[in-house]
Amino acid sequence: MVRLLVSFVEVVMPSVLGLLEAREKNVWDEVARLKEEAKRVHAALGSAQAELSRLADARVTVAEVLSQAPAGGEGGVPGAVAGSVVPERTEGMGVSGSASLGEWSAHSLRQ
Incomplete structure (x- = not known):
């Protein structure tokens, strides 16, 4: 740090390298913050x-299933109603999703 006496008043001037180091530290902190944000x-x-x-x-699976469904709703899943x-x-x-109507009704009532 450089000290100058001006009109009998002491003025403290930070060094240029000190200012650069402080700025560099701030930028390093910002880089670290941005890296965390990027992760x-x-x-x-x-x-x-x-x-x-x-x-x-x-969407592809549904489109494939619908494209294979017979026209007019004939031959669809038994008990299915539009x-x-x-x-x-x-x-x-079950994986098949073929729970009986009673199981489904009981499940629906619990919710």
């Missing part, structure tokens, strides 16, 4: 892309 954004982007991929796969409510899959339901 968080990258993880969120990965999750969103995975969800988008699952939805796209579901506009009927499809139960949400929950723990305990």
Whole structure:
């Protein structure tokens, strides 16, 4: 630090290198903060892309199933009624989703 006496008053002037070091430290701190933010954004982007991929796969599957369905609704799933409510899959339901009407009704009433 350089000290100058001006009119009998002492003035303290910081060195140029000290100012640069302080600025450099601030920039390093900002770089570290941005790297952490980039990691968080990258993880969120990965999750969103995975969800988008699952939805796209579901859309393709539904389109394939619908394209194979016979015209006029003949030969469809027994007991299926257009506009009927499809139960949400929950723990305990079979993989086929073919729970009996009684099981589905009891499950619906518990919710």
